[in-house]
Amino acid sequence: MDYKNKIPWFERDKDIFKKTSNHHAYIFEGPKGIGKNLFTLEVAKGFLCTAKPNIEICNECKSCHLFDESNHPDFYPIKTIEDKKQISINQIREIQEPLYESSFMGSKKVFLINPLEKLTREAFDSFLKNLEEPPSNSVFLLVSHRYQTLPLTIKSRCIQISMLIPEKKQIEIWLENQTKHKEKIESAILFSKGKPLVAAEMINLEVNVTRKDFIKDISELIKTGNNLLQISEKWPKDNDSMLLKLEWMSDLLMDCIRHKFLTEGQETFQDTDNISSYLSEKVETDTFFSLLEKTNSFWSLFNSETNLRVDYQLQALLVEWTESVGLTR
Numbered sequence: 475m476d477y478k479n480k481i482p483w484f485e486r487d488k489d490i491f492k493k494t495s496n497h498h499a500y501i502f503e504g505p506k507g508i509g510k511n512l513f514t515l516e517v518a519k520g521f522l523c524t525a526k527p528n529i530e531i532c533n534e535c536k537s538c539h540l541f542d543e544s545n546h547p548d549f550y551p552i553k554t555i556e557d558k559k560q561i562s563i564n565q566i567r568e569i570q571e572p573l574y575e576s577s578f579m580g581s582k583k584v585f586l587i588n589p590l591e592k593l594t595r596e597a598f599d600s601f602l603k604n605l606e607e608p609p610s611n612s613v614f615l616l617v618s619h620r621y622q623t624l625p626l627t628i629k630s631r632c633i634q635i636s637m638l639i640p641e642k643k644q645i646e647i648w649l650e651n652q653t654k655h656k657e658k659i660e661s662a663i664l665f666s667k668g669k670p671l672v673a674a675e676m677i678n679l680e681v682n683v684t685r686k687d688f689i690k691d692i693s694e695l696i697k698t699g700n701n702l703l704q705i706s707e708k709w710p711k712d713n714d715s716m717l718l719k720l721e722w723m724s725d726l727l728m729d730c731i732r733h734k735f736l737t738e739g740q741e742t743f744q745d746t747d748n749i750s751s752y753l754s755e756k757v758e759t760d761t762f763f764s765l766l767e768k769t770n771s772f773w774s775l776f777n778s779e780t781n782l783r784v785d786y787q788l789q790a791l792l793v794e795w796t797e798s799v800g801l802t803r
């Protein structure tokens with residue numbers, strides 16, 4: 475699947491952005507999987523296009539061609555290096571020279587950091603100096619999935635562009651244009667919690683493996699609790715799917731509560747319906763609410779704290795689950 479197709483849902487953000495495009499630093503923030511990086515690349519290309527003003531793209535000038543070939547001399551993408559979890563101070567040092575030189579193509583120089591929260595403390599300190607004394611003709615495009623964790627000193631010097639989960643209709647149209655598996659679109663949107671790039675990946679994964687794994691793990695946890703340690707080790711290995719699984723845990727509890735008060739037309743997740751309807755008969759409503767609160771606070775903690783001992787915290791949450799809704803409790 476090729477997601478290089480233009481993404482339609484941030485057009486409004488682009489308009490807001492155009493009005494402020496004389497500033498030197500922007501943070502594009504929002505949940506992971508909604509296309510922030512694709513959008514930011516488009517903005518970068520727009521800044522560099524030498525034929526059109528206002529971050530518009532002509533797709534014909536030399537600059538646009540070089541950008542498409544990932545070969546633009548004035549574009550500096552900075553990301554986590556493979557095998558490393560963070561963006562090091564050395565990577566920030568490497569841009570110091572080009573930052574204060576003139577551009578090759580006569581337009582701006584664009585520095586794209588993604589994701590910004592991965593900078594080490596030293597890297598942040600060094601980068602802050604660049605933001606305090608912005609070199610002329612340079613623009614910083616900064617992507618963040620965890621805006622709340624960024625240092626205030628950094629945030630206060632950047633324009634914040636909040637990117638939201640697009641409307642369902644827009645995701646549907648976008649996905650329909652890129653997949654033959656139309657029958658998978660509906661469930662992919664549901665399980666991805668409305669994050670289009672995650673949905674696209676799920677469609678790609680034949681049937682969605684992550685969801686199946688989740689149901690298998692959580693059923694076993696509720697039935698026997700025997701896999702508690704195994705889950706606490708396995709899930710944190712993939713941050714993105716872990717976030718999704720936590721959201722599904724909340725969904726499952728919400729479904730249990732819905733079953734208690736079920737009226738016509740209320741929707742529950744069909745593939746976990748046997749679990750949620752069974753639990754709703756066995757467990758008190760208050761227990762679901764209290765477990766839901768704990769699950770949601772863990773999600774928030776995990777989403778905002780990058781240095782958390784995740785396996786340990788997850789294990790504590792799973793113990794709560796087995797003690798509250800486990801069948802062997």
Ligand SMILES: [Zn+2]
Binds near residue numbers: 535
């Ligand atoms: Zn151009």
